[in-house]
Amino acid sequence: MTTLHVVNGRVLHPDHSITESDLLIDQASGTIEEIGAVDAEDADERSSSANRTQSDDADETLDAEGGLVIPGLINAHGHAAMTLLRGYADDKPLEAWLQEDIWPAEGELTAEDIRVGTELAAVEMIRSGTTGFADMYFEEPHVAGVVDESGLRALLGHGFVSVGKPEADARADMETSVNFAAQYDKVGGDRISTAVMPHSLTTVNEALLREAVERAREADVPVHIHANETEDEVDPIVAERGVRPMEYAEDVGLLADGDFLAHCVHVDDDEIERLADSDAAAIHCPASNAKLASGIAPVQAMLDAGVSVGLGTDGAASNNDLDMFDEIRDAAMLGKLGADDAAAVPASAAVRMATEGSAAALGFDAGRIEVGAKADLAVVDLDAAHLTPGHDLVSHLAYAASGSDVRHTVCDGDVLMEDREILTLDEAAVTERAEEQAADLIDRVA
Ligand SMILES: N[C@@H](CCSC[C@H]1O[C@@H](n2cnc3c(=O)[nH]cnc32)[C@H](O)[C@@H]1O)C(=O)O
Numbered sequence: 001m002t003t004l005h006v007v008n009g010r011v012l013h014p015d016h017s018i019t020e021s022d023l024l025i026d027q028a029s030g031t032i033e034e035i036g037a038v039d040a041e042d043a044d045e046r047s048s049s050a051n052r053t054q055s056d057d058a059d060e061t062l063d064a065e066g067g068l069v070i071p072g073l074i075n076a077h078g079h080a081a082m083t084l085l086r087g088y089a090d091d092k093p094l095e096a097w098l099q100e101d102i103w104p105a106e107g108e109l110t111a112e113d114i115r116v117g118t119e120l121a122a123v124e125m126i127r128s129g130t131t132g133f134a135d136m137y138f139e140e141p142h143v144a145g146v147v148d149e150s151g152l153r154a155l156l157g158h159g160f161v162s163v164g165k166p167e168a169d170a171r172a173d174m175e176t177s178v179n180f181a182a183q184y185d186k187v188g189g190d191r192i193s194t195a196v197m198p199h200s201l202t203t204v205n206e207a208l209l210r211e212a213v214e215r216a217r218e219a220d221v222p223v224h225i226h227a228n229e230t231e232d233e234v235d236p237i238v239a240e241r242g243v244r245p246m247e248y249a250e251d252v253g254l255l256a257d258g259d260f261l262a263h264c265v266h267v268d269d270d271e272i273e274r275l276a277d278s279d280a281a282a283i284h285c286p287a288s289n290a291k292l293a294s295g296i297a298p299v300q301a302m303l304d305a306g307v308s309v310g311l312g313t314d315g316a317a318s319n320n321d322l323d324m325f326d327e328i329r330d331a332a333m334l335g336k337l338g339a340d341d342a343a344a345v346p347a348s349a350a351v352r353m354a355t356e357g358s359a360a361a362l363g364f365d366a367g368r369i370e371v372g373a374k375a376d377l378a379v380v381d382l383d384a385a386h387l388t389p390g391h392d393l394v395s396h397l398a399y400a401a402s403g404s405d406v407r408h409t410v411c412d413g414d415v416l417m418e419d420r421e422i423l424t425l426d427e428a429a430v431t432e433r434a435e436e437q438a439a440d441l442i443d444r445v446a
């Protein structure tokens with residue numbers, strides 16, 4: 001067995017206790033094998049030479065001295081290649097932003113744009129301790145290629161809409177979504193999984209939505225969709241059907257085990273109950289909801305009701321970065337404002353949303369540092385001024401740390417970033433290429 005030792009650090013356990021522990025990782029299975037002093041001799045040796053970075057019996061060793069080993073953060077909703085549209089159109093509400101700026105620009109996107117934009121996203125995620133993500137976009141086979149080379153874990157799907165398109169085009173788009181999901185699920189291992197991804201409850205017509213859900217069940221993959229993001233999305237459903245969107249969602253066959261719904265901002269008590277009674281998850285995207293002034297999701301109420309809640313950044317054009325530490329902080333801050341209660345969404349709950357919550361939503365056996373779980377983790381440097389003193393490290397993760405405090409990133413037992421150097425992608429080349437590709441895209445749109 002080839003092994004990776006993560007030594008000399010402190011470890012954040014699932015109950016959020018913290019101990020000084022080493023990890024032994026089996027790289028073949030990509031799982032955590034042991035937590036604790038790996039053997040007594042090692043521990044003795046370590047105390048006599050704290051700076052040692054080579055372990056005699058491990059194939060590879062990662063020094064976490066002064067750091068906290070946390071579960072890799074999981075970005076459970078986004079559109080990775082939208083990094084190319086970062087800062088392209090800001091300060092507008094959802095509908096105008098999509099229709100006036102984003103969709104016209106996306107109409108010009110090529111497979112190469114998607115590949116380059118997704119590589120840029122991968123660099124940003126690895127740098128900021130994100131090891132897994134969900135992606136709803138186009139040209140997903142190219143996204144899968146980037147996931148493969150970057151070493152990240154991802155759940156991918158082709159997003160499709162029917163509004164504003166001839167029926168035949170919309171149907172073909174739905175077929176692309178189903179076929180991609182069926183063909184790429186668990187392709188080349190278990191780092192890539194898939195879902196069928198109708199864009200939203202209002203941008204896909206009922207017949208296609210029903211069919212997409214049915215086809216997803218046949219292919220044994222979940223469904224991912226935007227839901228209840230703005231009032232403007234809720235009102236037409238209520239006006240047309242006389243029911244709120246979650247009842248409509250149930251009616252078309254959604255809210256099954258494995259399904260996950262982005263946003264869920266404007267959900268009433270009955271809808272929260274429906275979500276809680278279902279095996280589907282809500283993905284909270286606080287920064288995107290704030291920037292587009294969509295509203296504040298009732299996250300504490302959802303958690304209290306027992307809804308499974310994950311956390312996501314949404315695309316980089318409505319955030320405008322992919323740093324999940326920011327998202328954790330925004331979830332806590334907006335959760336308090338929205339509930340008018342400083343005790344709402346405490347640090348620990350926000351960290352859980354980005355780790356075990358997102359993992360459960362995406363069906364990843366990760367989001368926790370535990371024997372048998374996937375070895376998806378990040379090592380956060382704790383010796384910075386803004387993280388001193390260390391009264392409460394979970395508080396620091398939520399309120400004081402940022403992605404740039406991440407020193408190492410590991411996914412599936414492989415080191416993706418060591419001492420802030422990304423090993424799987426050429427960061428300088430990726431950013432340079434992205435700058436060129438984005439300029440070219442904007443030229444084509446103009
Ligand atoms: N526009 C595509 C649909 C699906 S891909 C996913 C889409 O979600 C869009 N998107 C990004 N952020 C949001 C959001 O917050 N709400 C709704 N859609 C978004 C994104 O720009 C992309 O167009 C089509 O023509 O078939």
Ligand SMILES: [Zn+2]
Pocket residue numbers: 077078079226262314315
């Ligand atoms: Zn989105």
